[in-house]
Amino acid sequence: MKMKPEKNQVTWGITIFVLCVAVMLAYSVIFHGKTLTKSLTDIINGLSGIIIGIVIAYILIPLLEGIEEKILYPLFKLCGKEVSVFDKKDKKVRGTIRKIAVLLTMIIFLFIIYGLFRIIIPQLIDSIKEIATNLPIYIRNMDEYSNMFLSNNPDLQKIIDSQLDQYYENLSEFMTKKLLPMLPSADTMVKVASKSLLSIIGGVLDIVVGVIVAIYVLNSKERFSTIGKKMAYATFREDFANELIGGFRFANNTFESFIGGKLIDSLIIGVICYIGCAFALHIDYPVLISVIVGVTNIIPFFGPYIGGIAGALLLVLIDPIQALVFLIFVIILQQFDGNILGPRILGSSTGLSSFWVIFSITLFGKLWGIVGWLIGVPIFAVFYAFIAKITNVLLEKKNLSTSTQDYYDLAYIEGGEKKSLSDKNNNKFNASKEADTFNKIFNFEGIKEKLGEKRSRKEDKKSEKKDNDNA
Incomplete structure (x- = not known):
């Protein structure tokens, strides 16, 4: 006779197993944290190509869906073939559309990468080298400007001169000893490549694997979500599975809207900054400054200030007037981004107030550095929504307002x-x-009571006089 376990026994068995795993994990974290961290680092390094591919695919999903929905599906409809997204009869046609969309998406992506390495990066390297070479001239120009404006205040001039000398010394050391050695010329490129051949090969393999994984993920993204839903309904109760899938949809929409929107927003701001600096204002090193402004704009809240200050500090060495013009231009540009462009692209993708945005950037920036600055806001938005959901459920159980x-x-x-x-x-x-400290010191409440008593006595006297007159 076969023994069939009861439902409670299965539940208790799963609970004990999960508890044992949690205890072992806690023990490993507390007593073998370094070994666990090293193991996780090795696993992440081993899967770096796959992780790169998933990240690339996730960033490109909005572009893929845009090509499908805005170009290919309407194009097929014009050709007399209306394709339904969910109809099983159109599965083969949908597969063809997806392959064309993936091909176009990867062509656009590779073209952007080619333009980055072929056009932008060489100009950035040339600009940095030129700044390092002309640094003594820029410092001398700054010294002349300070002498001209502070000739009537020698004490202040002496302080500024000493600060400029210190600034020049630190910047010169950074440019010549740290930054320039990292920028190999064409003559030394072979030597640098030969010294780090293995790392270069590993990096190239990771990129190749990443591109292949990205193509696969883009082509089969619905299959992954379908398998996830299937597992959720097989494992959990119907109501819990619905909530779980809804939570993942919310997290995906939050990350996709925020990260994709922020990248597009920053790209547009960088292009506008380049056009303004190069053609309207004729500011030196427009490519370098526009890249700084565009990249730092990805960081929520603090990014525009970081980019504007960094660009102004660079320009103040060349020409303080240019730096002032650039600052005014960046302020106008950021007002346009914050009030018009950003809300139109991002909308209310996170639903967080400014305080929680600053909190999440500070917290995750401290934990994960630059990566935390970029993804801290959507992570905290998902956590915030999760806590709000639990709070509302508990309130509804108690018949209280949400x-x-x-x-x-x-x-x-x-x-x-x-x-x-x-x-x-x-x-x-x-x-x-209670009365605040200010009221306690000046005793406003006592003054009010005395005024009230005085007013009451006056009214009593008026009433008594009126009664006497009537008598």
Whole structure:
């Protein structure tokens, strides 16, 4: 006779297994943290090509979907073949459309990478080398400007001169000893390549694997999500599986909207900055400055300030007037981005207030550096939404309102009845506010009471006089 375990036994068995795994994991983290970190690092390094491919695919998904929805599906419809996204009869045609869309997406992506390495990066290297070569001239120009404007204040001039000398010394050392050795010329390229041949081969292999993985993921992204839904409904209850899938959809929409929108927004700002610097304002090194502004603009909240200050510090060495013009231009550009372009592209992709945006950037930037600056906001937005969801579910179970505004005037809840702060009789749980320090010092409450008593006595006298007159 076969023994079939009861449902409670299976549940307890799974619970004990999960608990044992959690205890072992906690033990490993506490007592063997370095070994665990090294193992995770080795695993990540071994899967670096796949991780690169997934990241590339995730960034390119909006472009792929745009090509399909805006170009290929309407084109097939014009040719007399209307394709349904979910109809099984059109599966073969959808496959053809997807392959064409993946091909066009990868061509655009590789063309952008080619333009980056063929046009932009060489100009960046040339600009950095030229700045390093002309650094003594720029410092001398700064010294002449300071002498001209501060000739009537020798003490302040002496302080600024000493600061400029220190600034020049630090910048010169950084440019000549750290930055320039990292920029190989055409003559030394072979030597540099030969010294790091293995790392170069490994990097190239990772990129090749990444591109292949990206093509596969783009071509089969619906299959991955379908398998995930299948596993969710097979493992969990229907209501929990629905909530889980909804949560993953929310996380995906948040990341896709924020990261994709931020990249497009920063690219547009970089292009506008280059056009303005190169053709309208004739500012030196427009490519270098535009790349700085565009790249730093990816960082939420702090990015525009970092890019503007970095560009101004670079230009102040060349020409302080140019630096001032550039700062005014960047302020105007960022106002356009913050009030018009950014909201139009990003919308309310995170739903976080400015305080939580600053909090998430600071926290995840400290934990993960630049990567934390880039993905900290959407990660915290997902966490914030998760906590809000749990809070609302618990409130609904207690038949309480889920609207935040309903708790603005709430002092406390007693016996299921809401007590408001505006009612002075509700003084439990520290609901009654004491007089602040300013009022205590100047005793405004006592003054008000005296004025009230004085006003009351005057009214009593008037009433008594009126009664006497009538008598």
